[in-house]
Amino acid sequence: MSKTTSPMSWRTGSGLAGKPWKGAKREYDLFKELTVGVIVVTLLVIAVAAAFSSPDDKSVSLKSWATSQPGDFVATATSELGYTSVTAGYGPPYNSTTGATQTIGPLDLQSLSGVRIPIDTAKDFVIDPLSTLPNPPAAVATWTAASSKQQTAWTDAYGKALGKTKGNDPAAVASGNYGPVPKLTDSLLTMAKQGSLDSVLQAGGSFYNFDYTRSVLFLGDGAYFNDLAASLHLTGDQWGMINGIGNYPGQSWLWLFSLFYQVEPFKSLPNADLVIILIVAALTLVLMIVPLVPGLRDLPRLIPIHRLIWKDYYKRR
Amino acid sequence: MTNIVRPPTNESATPKDPSSDEEFYTWTGKARRWVLKTLPPDKLLPETQPSYVASWVYVFGMGAIASLVVIIVSGVVLSLNGPSWWHVSSLGHFVNSTHLWSVEFFFLFMVVHLWGKFWMASWRGGRLLTWITGVVAFAASIGAAFTGYLLQTNFESQWISFTAKDVVNATGIGAWFNLANVGQMFMWHIFLLPLAVAAIVAMHVLLVRVHGVVSPIDAAETDTQLRDATFPQHYDKEDK
Numbered sequence: 001m002s003k004t005t006s007p008m009s010w011r012t013g014s015g016l017a018g019k020p021w022k023g024a025k026r027e028y029d030l031f032k033e034l035t036v037g038v039i040v041v042t043l044l045v046i047a048v049a050a051a052f053s054s055p056d057d058k059s060v061s062l063k064s065w066a067t068s069q070p071g072d073f074v075a076t077a078t079s080e081l082g083y084t085s086v087t088a089g090y091g092p093p094y095n096s097t098t099g100a101t102q103t104i105g106p107l108d109l110q111s112l113s114g115v116r117i118p119i120d121t122a123k124d125f126v127i128d129p130l131s132t133l134p135n136p137p138a139a140v141a142t143w144t145a146a147s148s149k150q151q152t153a154w155t156d157a158y159g160k161a162l163g164k165t166k167g168n169d170p171a172a173v174a175s176g177n178y179g180p181v182p183k184l185t186d187s188l189l190t191m192a193k194q195g196s197l198d199s200v201l202q203a204g205g206s207f208y209n210f211d212y213t214r215s216v217l218f219l220g221d222g223a224y225f226n227d228l229a230a231s232l233h234l235t236g237d238q239w240g241m242i243n244g245i246g247n248y249p250g251q252s253w254l255w256l257f258s259l260f261y262q263v264e265p266f267k268s269l270p271n272a273d274l275v276i277i278l279i280v281a282a283l284t285l286v287l288m289i290v291p292l293v294p295g296l297r298d299l300p301r302l303i304p305i306h307r308l309i310w311k312d313y314y315k316r317r
Numbered sequence: 318m319t320n321i322v323r324p325p326t327n328e329s330a331t332p333k334d335p336s337s338d339e340e341f342y343t344w345t346g347k348a349r350r351w352v353l354k355t356l357p358p359d360k361l362l363p364e365t366q367p368s369y370v371a372s373w374v375y376v377f378g379m380g381a382i383a384s385l386v387v388i389i390v391s392g393v394v395l396s397l398n399g400p401s402w403w404h405v406s407s408l409g410h411f412v413n414s415t416h417l418w419s420v421e422f423f424f425l426f427m428v429v430h431l432w433g434k435f436w437m438a439s440w441r442g443g444r445l446l447t448w449i450t451g452v453v454a455f456a457a458s459i460g461a462a463f464t465g466y467l468l469q470t471n472f473e474s475q476w477i478s479f480t481a482k483d484v485v486n487a488t489g490i491g492a493w494f495n496l497a498n499v500g501q502m503f504m505w506h507i508f509l510l511p512l513a514v515a516a517i518v519a520m521h522v523l524l525v526r527v528h529g530v531v532s533p534i535d536a537a538e539t540d541t542q543l544r545d546a547t548f549p550q551h552y553d554k555e556d557k
Contacts, residue, residue: 007534008438010445016532016543017442023543024368031362037376037383041422045387049414056404056413057472093492102487109489116492210500212478217497220479229476236480241466245473248417251466253424253459274487288452291440301534305436310533313369317540 008298010291055245060228062201062215066192069224071168073192076222077185078162080121081143082155085221087121094119094217102271109274117213122151125218129200130187137187139180146179154179236261256280361526368542370530374433377426378525384423385518389511391416396507400470400499420462427455439531447528450521457517461510467502 012018066073079085091100093116101110130140143151158178165172170182191197201218203209219225229235233243242258244250260266260276269275290296300306307314341347394412395403403409431451440448463481467474478496485491495501537543 008441010440010443010448012443015442016536016538017444019442021367021529021532023540025365026368026371028363028366028370033379034383037379038386041380041383041419042387045384045391045415045419045422048418049411052414052418053410054414054417055473056410056469059471059475090486092489093486093495102483110487110491112489113492117495210503211495211498212475213495213497215497216475216479219475225476225479228472229480232472232476234473234476234480240480241463241477249421251459251462252421253428253462271487273484277484277488284452284456288449290435291438291445291448297438297440300436300438303436304534306438306534309372309374309433309437310369312371313533313536313540313542316542 006294006298008301010297052248055248057232057245060219060225061195062192062197062218063195065219065222065224066189066197069222070189070193071162071165071170072222072224073189074170074185075159075162075168076218077126077188078155078159078181079221080125080218081181081184082152082159083121084155084159085121087119087217087221093117102274104271104274104278107274119214119217121221124214125201126184126188128204129191129197130184132200132205133187133191137180137183139183139187142180143184150179153177154181158182158185237267256283356523356527360529361523363526367530367532369533369536374429374437375530377430377433380426381423381430382518382522384419384426385514387419388416388423389515391419392507392511400468400503404470416465420465423458424462427458431455437531438534441531441534442528444524444528444531447521447524450517450524454514454517454521457510457513461506461514464502464506464510467496468499468506470499 007013007015007017062073076085080088083089087094089095089097089100091097092110093113095118096115101108103110127140127143130136146154154177157176158173158181161173161176161178162168162170164174170186173182188197191200198215201215202212204214226235230238232245234240234245236258239258240261242250242252242254257276257280260279261272266272266276286293286296341350391412395409395416398406398409403413434448434451463477466477482491482496485494485496494505
């Protein structure tokens, strides 16, 4: 007894779709079509590229940050010293901050890798770069010799005092017990303004460097970098990566992914990144198995757009 | 132990059809028989198509492949000159523009192709793997394009490497797929992902050739275009 196969099934079955076509044929030249296609697309691309070019906004640097917004730079450096920055509390793969990972119930994918790119913000972003100077400030030794409790008290007090000034201006900070923190952050600011912090942070004393993780994370902990991105409509709540710079199209194929970052309840979830990527992955999987899903695979028959596509065939049935 | 292969006798010297039932004992011979049986040359490089392959929607698959060719050529020129070339050379900037726009066209054509194939239910008749490889090619292309945005070495790439790291880290792969590691992203973008896309697209195209273009929904043996063809096949040049 043979089992009846749905005409919309992917199975070979007994229908025409599963058999070699024995009906009328037409001439076809595969190579000619490919050649014409490449020529047409090349001309099209050249025309559009000549007309619209492509965006190239210059990269920013720790130097440009320190020069244009020194207050923000100093406030961020203070938060790195006090381990209160976003990077300091990020969790894997940078550090092991408890409870920092994005989870769904017991599912904690972020912790699977462990700390593979270790970053100690005080040491890596402030103390180590200052230690590379020909004459490191004495404040480095004072900081290193202090207890972590004392270090936290200094950075906490200085951070609060900075916050009370207009634009986090170190010159306007009220006097207080900040230990070596003002000297450390001021020395780092000078180093950044001179341009040497960029290379020290990126290369870490080596000649070669391909890894910009530390520089990008330090930049991202401040307001300068984020404000620039917001002014270019590049942040997540502004449709993020599907926006190109200016009026250029970005990665518009990520529209569904970006859509979730614009709507509640997804945009406000503390684990939004994990939830959204899993939803998009699940939807991609559904797209992949559409031929296996009764109902979904029947849509083309129920909404007969194929009548337009094959109108010549149907006309001459 | 080495098997001795006897020299061909007069009978076996006659060339045989490799897709016939002739016995093959080596892996190579068996592979050749399978390849030629699955995809004989006239199916791989056909000179005809079924009469129903007569719509503009069929152009977009080839349009996507043509765009991929332009992407690869412009990408090779960019990579030969290094990632910073396009910042300092007007020619480099133009080549970068062609790379960007060919990617935009690639995705546009691919999306139209995908929707077209959905409404044609192109998975019918044993074409499940053709559909799946198409979706996988689309997904792999998104990854390839994404890593390209990270290699621009400008503000946009800086920002994307910062903001997108949260998604990558949330899935646990950020330690090995570190968006701010330009060396790592360079490898993914100019070698691993293009290789993956090219391989999947090649598999997709070969599967299309193996199974042929799917017939219209509701097509039946009683249709004129099948009945007429019981006589010598006609080439409908009016459709060209």
